[in-house]
């Protein structure tokens with residue numbers, strides 16, 4: 001009899017299955033036309049296990065692999081490379097897996113450490129470097145573009161040896177705000193990196209217990225951090241177990257910290273209980289702060305108080321996120337909350353040049369409700385000012401991923417540019433990159449670029465425009 005533990009995870013099947021080859025391909029076949037003013041590199045990270053680990057597999061397990069498309073003069077080339085993490089090297093030497101996944105009990109007897117830093121989650125470009133990052137807080141691996149060579153790790157002089165996914169770059173000031181959370185004190189660390197690449201501010205935020213958080217947000221003056229209602233079960237944690245619990249009767253708290261203030265100055269605003277993976281943006285409007293994100297009211301599988309609706313799951317996580325708007329009143333401390341749409345969307349992106357400033361548009365992949373796993377069957381462009389949306393539905397059996405916004409050369413206006421994402425056929429594995437007009441999301445794509453191998457379903461992406469590409473700092477990293 002086959003036990004559930006031996007059954008292959010759905011997140012290793014279909015287009016979640018890893019690819020084995022690293023390839024380079026030039027002059028890719030294109031249906032339609034790649035705009036001539038699209039110049040730069042689209043990069044996307046994701047889990048692609050080099051070796052099959054023992055025990056349970058979770059979608060968030062597996063070595064980071066970056067897929068890159070280089071656009072120039074109306075042509076595109078493709079390259080994919082694993083992030084050469086320390087753990088990847090150790091397993092290559094051993095010829096097999098040396099760690100279990102994140103849903104197994106951490107093995108503290110493992111001489112290499114209980115958890116494998118896979119660097120599989122996020123990509124962020126700042127101050128001449130592309131960083132590959134891990135959702136549980138890992139080393140910031142520096143990856144050269146377009147070679148995708150892993151050059152080393154950035155610790156900012158040892159001040160941030162690990163960092164969470166989802167730092168935020170203020171394109172106006174050139175600063176990058178980042179955080180790291182841990183299951184032991186200090187539970188939350190926050191830092192500001194100057195445009196020079198140096199850390200200019202670092203502080204910790206006090207909690208009585210760990211506060212898992214996946215993302216943050218910024219405004220011109222504040223960084224926004226969270227004390228959400230899903231955290232480790234306090235009683236079990238005291239006995240050494242890390243099992244998440246949703247405290248449905250306990251308010252969530254949204255914390256505003258002036259950008260370079262000590263953690264003790266964080267001001268907490270109470271909101272309805274929620275968990276959230278990704279924010280979209282935040283900004284200030286007079287004495288109010290607006291936050292937009294993908295809020296989840298019932299994040300845990302098996303909670304008897306969950307609504308009966310069937311939604312995709314990832315391990316014990318239940319993905320039922322809605323676009324939400326919070327308004328924090330700095331004068332009174334009051335919080336106004338509003339659900340903006342009933343459609344389930346996640347992995348939202350926007351025009352990063354305006355992060356922290358008032359923006360109008362958000363580009364959110366739509367979650368398919370006919371699949372048990374997380375697949376995006378469409379793309380919703382939200383117009384937050386007009387309260388409208390425009391939806392692209394992918395062809396039957398094809399699913400897209402996170403999009404990036406690439407501004408047109410000389411762009412005028414927030415949505416004057418292109419959207420890029422991978423679109424893959426779940427049955428055949430045929431993979432394309434779609435280039436879309438951000439002003440006409442539901443129209444036909446401008447270009448469909450054929451990728452000569454399957455691109456597995458992944459996570460976060462980034463657009464490195466021509467200017468950023470030219471501004472990359474010398475590699476390899478100094479010792």
Ligand SMILES: [Fe+2]
Pocket residue numbers: 121122135165166214277278460
């Ligand atoms: Fe994320």
